[in-house]
Amino acid sequence: MNDLDALVSAARELFAQAATPADLENAKAQFLGKSGRVTELMKGMAALSVEEKKTRGAAVNVAKQQIEAALNERRAALAEAELQRQLQAESLDVTLPGRQRGNGGLHPVSLTLERIEAIFGSMGFEVADGPEIECDWYNFTALNTPEDHPARSMHDTFYVEGGSENAPNLLRTHTSPMQVRHAVQHVKRHREAAGAAADQPFAGEMPEIRVIVPGRTYRVDSDATHSPMFHQCEGLWIGEAISFKDLKFVFTDFCRTFFESDDLVLRFRPSFFPFTEPSAEIDIAFASGPLAGRWLEVGGCGQVHPNVVRNMGLDPERYIGFAFGMGPDRLTMLRYGVNDLRLFFDGDIRFLSQFR
Structure with missing residues (x-):
């Protein structure tokens, strides 16, 4: 496994451990933030030759896309879990009798x-x-x-x-x-x-x-x-x-x-x-x-x-x-x-x- 495969695996593992959207955003910053590991790799290509930039740049872009896909997948999973929690908390028993408008009467x-x-x-x-x-x-x-x-x-x-x-x-x-x-x-x-x-x-x-x-x-x-x-x-x-x-x-x-x-x-x-x-x-x-x-x-x-x-x-x-x-x-x-x-x-x- 090369260094980029290891980077994607590390991102996926960290994203999977995020229990809340806030935790997920903190994990994202470690890889895709201004000082993230992917960002640092992109900056490091400035010292490479033109041919190396083409090869290395394409590989880094593939790794970045995989990390972003893993991030979006985890975001969707957390949103679905929150929706299910709300549905469970606000569940409606459809077998209960409906609320009817009562008939009025004289005082x-x-x-x-x-x-x-x-x-x-x-x-x-x-x-x-x-x-x-x-x-x-x-x-x-x-x-x-x-x-x-x-x-x-x-x-x-x-x-x-x-x-x-x-x-x-x-x-x-x-x-x-x-x-x-x-x-x-x-x-x-x-x-x-x-x-x-x-x-x-x-x-x-x-x-x-x-x-x-x-x-x-x-x-x-x-x-x-x-x-x-x-x-x-x-x-x-x-x-x-x-x-x-x-x-x-x-x-x-x-x-x-x-x-x-x-x-x-x-x-x-x-x-x-x-x-x-x-x-x-x-x-x-x-x-x-x-x-x-x-x-x-x-x-x-x-x-x-x-x-x-x-x-x-x-x-x-x-x-x-x-x-x-x-x-x-x-x-x-x-x-x-x-x-x-x-x-x-x-x-x-x-x-x-x-x-x-």
């Missing part, structure tokens, strides 16, 4: 709102909707709420730009303002039809007002059972002889239908609300299940205060009725056994998909 609170609307709709109640940015008059004053009431405090209510100093705008704290708005429009139509004076409470003939107002409301409150944004559903029934007896019957029938339980018991505890008199808190108790025997508050109610009836444009000497309010979020928690209100608003698909 559990939306399901509850639809259920509430359907039940009260079967009792002849209309569904009204109104602005979430409300003025002070409809949200507080028209509902007989005094100026020094805590609910008017900045600590309890989100006030927003707009309105005036005496009539600021705010994010509604309940949906009761829409009861007044709906009643005012209802009375206005019949007042105009009867040709009654606009500046006097209306005491003429008029169909009953029967309406529920579901929607979003806002208060400065946040914990496991309260949220700054939450849902309410207010109800109103105004007529000539609507009593507390009718209120108890309507709400009892609603609760038993909503929870699909005839064993459900309701309790009306005396309370105070500025817009009703007398007023009561509504508690329910289940006869069976995990909540059996416990009283749970689900709403408030009462006879509509005469001042509120008057603010609706009606004569409280002739027209009377009841109002109630409940939290669909609380009803949803009870219906589905959820103990943290915040889960409804976290947007966790794993939680929400249970209600599809």
Whole structure:
């Protein structure tokens, strides 16, 4: 074996020992670099005769080509080994089921709102909707709420730009303002039809007002059972002889239908609300299940205060009725056994998909 054959063999052996592309480049430099062994042979031919240059030069070129071929072969081998390593690390099991796009569904609170609307709709109640940015008059004053009431405090209510100093705008704290708005429009139509004076409470003939107002409301409150944004559903029934007896019957029938339980018991505890008199808190108790025997508050109610009836444009000497309010979020928690209100608003698909 001549010196050039030995050089090619040495290059091949060194290339074969290279475990990484960096190692291979270092090995290449020993043979084909600026100071490599092949480069030195090329430089050494300057001292040879013309005939020797031809013979020696051709032989050195053949050796160089063989070394470059061995280098490229090793590069390809290392690249293939790296590719196989990546494929192994990122292997795909084609027998696994594919990822499918899931079907959407209504939010559990939306399901509850639809259920509430359907039940009260079967009792002849209309569904009204109104602005979430409300003025002070409809949200507080028209509902007989005094100026020094805590609910008017900045600590309890989100006030927003707009309105005036005496009539600021705010994010509604309940949906009761829409009861007044709906009643005012209802009375206005019949007042105009009867040709009654606009500046006097209306005491003429008029169909009953029967309406529920579901929607979003806002208060400065946040914990496991309260949220700054939450849902309410207010109800109103105004007529000539609507009593507390009718209120108890309507709400009892609603609760038993909503929870699909005839064993459900309701309790009306005396309370105070500025817009009703007398007023009561509504508690329910289940006869069976995990909540059996416990009283749970689900709403408030009462006879509509005469001042509120008057603010609706009606004569409280002739027209009377009841109002109630409940939290669909609380009803949803009870219906589905959820103990943290915040889960409804976290947007966790794993939680929400249970209600599809």
